[in-house]
Amino acid sequence: MNLLRTLAAISSMTMLSRVTGLLREILIARAFGASGMTDAYNIAFRLPNLLRRLFAEGAFSQAFVPILSEYKNKKTLEETRSLADHVGTTLVWATLVVTxxxxxAAPALLLAVGGGLAPESFDAGVWMTRLMFPYISFMAFVAxxxxxxxxxxxxxxxxxxxVLLNICxxxxxLFLQQYLEQPIYAMAIAVFVGGVLQVAIQIPALIKIGMLPRLSWNPAIGLCDPGVRRVLKKMGPAVFAVSAAQISLLINTTIASHLAEGSISFLTYADRLMEFPTALLGVALGTILLPSLSKANTSGDREEYSSLLDWGLRLTFLLAMPAAVGLATLAEPLIATLFQNGKFTAAATQASSEPLIAYSAGLLGIILIKILAPAFYAQQDIRTPVRIAVGVLIATQLMNAIxxxxxxxxxxxxxxxxxxxVNASFLYAGLRKRDLYRPKPGWPLFFAKLVIACALMGATAWYSAAHVDWLALQHQPLLRVGALxxxxxxxxxxxxxxxLAMGFRPRDFKRMAR
Incomplete structure (x- = not known):
């Protein structure tokens, strides 16, 4: 399997997802602005979305994929199918109970996270939270x-x-919100419908490979399977390992609800732009690397294991460093061009640009976590990332106070x-200490060339952007888009x-998985 070609394919699909997601945020900004109702929607969606990332996608995927890969490579097809059946039954039933x-408990949850909302926004948030909570169960099956x-x-x-959620x-x-007494409710309805569609699209693909899980009405049947118990045992600490940033984001939401009105929305719009490079590179690479690393670990091929990591890290630095520089230098042009329209004002553009600049400082770290953490999960070691994540969570809140x-x-x-x-630094140090990763020669020169290229690009971006009044071009959107x-x-x-002038060539990053 050509990993670079696979990365390009996944990134193209992820790009479509992020483009439609960005269009979704643009339309929400135009229709609702950065208002109390928008804050209520963002909080209401963040609650089930957080649980989805913790239990359905995050912790579950990190625990399940290495064990499933082990079954696929070492056991019979029927045993592998049985594991999928029992894990699926346990996961779906557990998320149904949570739902x-x-x-x-929606009112109590919203009070804990968004207690600073105005009464009308709070009531709307409760209604939307209740409608969107089944999204967890849908996403459990999707994960x-x-x-x-x-x-x-x-x-x-x-x-x-x-993409299906974004389309909904x-x-x-565009259409549904104008027919509702409370227009923002349309966005909650879209989440519910989008969840159903995301489940539906998986079924034909699973049938094609003969691995459609056969879910049981008996929720206890999966607990008798030793494979399921292994997954659950790994999931417990994995919840903490993958949740540091999400829990911090949830705490930040609570803090932001007590700041100026619209603060949650400012943070959300900045976060949406951060998701582009994070998903296109970090999520895509993590998706590719985890099964490949798990296979290398199962085969005892330490050279392949280290080589895969080295390839992933070089690609990360190659693409994440310029992305971070671009987001920092073009924060206001990006926010103004994408969101400043309708009820989204110039003041909201400036307020959203500030957290985007701050986010860009950590973009490389955020993406590196998605490369380095799977290296531990592939070893079925969840505890090390847990200890690091808990320490970082505490440090993050101390920094909030400052x-x-x-x-x-x-x-x-x-x-x-x-x-x-900090999280990425400790993960890297842990891999080096265990001799799981041995950097290939040439890193100092590689890094120096990237720094020179990023400096040239950053200077170009700053100089070019400074000659355009992005806020004043609100009524000339095509000109602003063209300039950006x-x-x-x-x-x-x-x-x-x-x-290229310093000797880089695309073929240098071609990589075949064994």
Missing amino acids: VIGII LAGGILNTWSQFKIPAFTP SILAS FVPYLAVAGLALSISLGAC FLVIGVCCVVYFGAL
């Missing part, structure tokens, strides 16, 4: 299906799936950024042109 509890399909090297459907949200913001009084919402983003860099594309295009030419 019921979430619906009942199970994605783990199976990725283990079978079927990456495209899992990468495309999020786009249609709701930064927020002076930087407001930007301080929240800066705390997460610095925490991610021109600046980004010039920056790309400068960066990659500098790398």
Whole structure:
């Protein structure tokens, strides 16, 4: 399997997901602005979305994929199918129970996270939380299906799936919202419908490879399977290992709800732009590397294991460093061009640019975590990332106490950024200490060339952006879009042109998995 070609395929699907997701946020900004109701929607969606990332996608995937890969490589097909059946039954039933509890306890949950909302926004948030909580159960099945399909090297459907939620949200913001007494409710309805569609698209792909889980009405049947117990045992600590940034984000949401109105939305819009490079590179690489690392670990091939990591880290630095520089230097042009329209004002653009700049400081760390953490999960070692994540979570909140009084919402983003860099540093040190990763020769020269190329690109971006009044072009959207594309295009030419001049070639990053 050509990993670079597979990465390109996954990234293209992820790009489609992120583009439609960005369009969704643009339309929400235009229709609702950065208002109390938008804050209520963001909080209401963040609650089930957090649990989805913790239990369905995050902790579950990290625990399930290495064990499923082991079954696939060492046991019979029937034993592997049985594991998928029993894990699926246990996961779906567990998330159904969580969903019921979430619906009942919605007012208490929203009070804990968004206690600073105005009464009308709070009531709307409770209604939307209850409607969107079943999203957890839908995503549990989607995560199970994605783990199976990725283990079978079927990456495209899992990468495309999020597009369906974005399409539903786009249609709701364009059409459905104008027919509802409370327009923001359309976005919650879109989440529910999108969850159903994401489940539906997995089923034909699973049938095609003969691995559609046969779910049981008996919730206890899976607990009798030793494979399921192994997955659950790994999931416990994995919840903490993958949740540091998410828990910090949830705490930040609570803090932001007590800042100026719209602060949660400012943070959300900045986070949406951060998700582009994070997903295109970090998520895509992590998706590819985890099954390959698990296979190398199962085979005892330490050289292949280290080589895979080295390839992933070089690609990360190659693409994440310029992305971070671009987000920092073009924060206001990006926010203004994408969101400043309708009810989204120039003041909101400036307020959203500040957390985006702060986020860019930690982009490399955020992406590196998604490369380095799977190296531990492939070893079925969850405890090391757990210890690091818990320490970073505490450090992040201490930094909040320092930064927020002076930087407001930007301080929240800066705390997460610095925490991610600390997290990545400890993960790297752990891999080196265990001799699981041995850097190949040439890293100092490689890094020096990247720094030179990024410096040239950053200077180009800063100089070009400074000659355009992005806020004043609100009523000339096509001109603003054209100017932004021109600046980004010039920056790309400068960066990659500098790398080519210094000897970089695309073929140097071609990688075949054994």
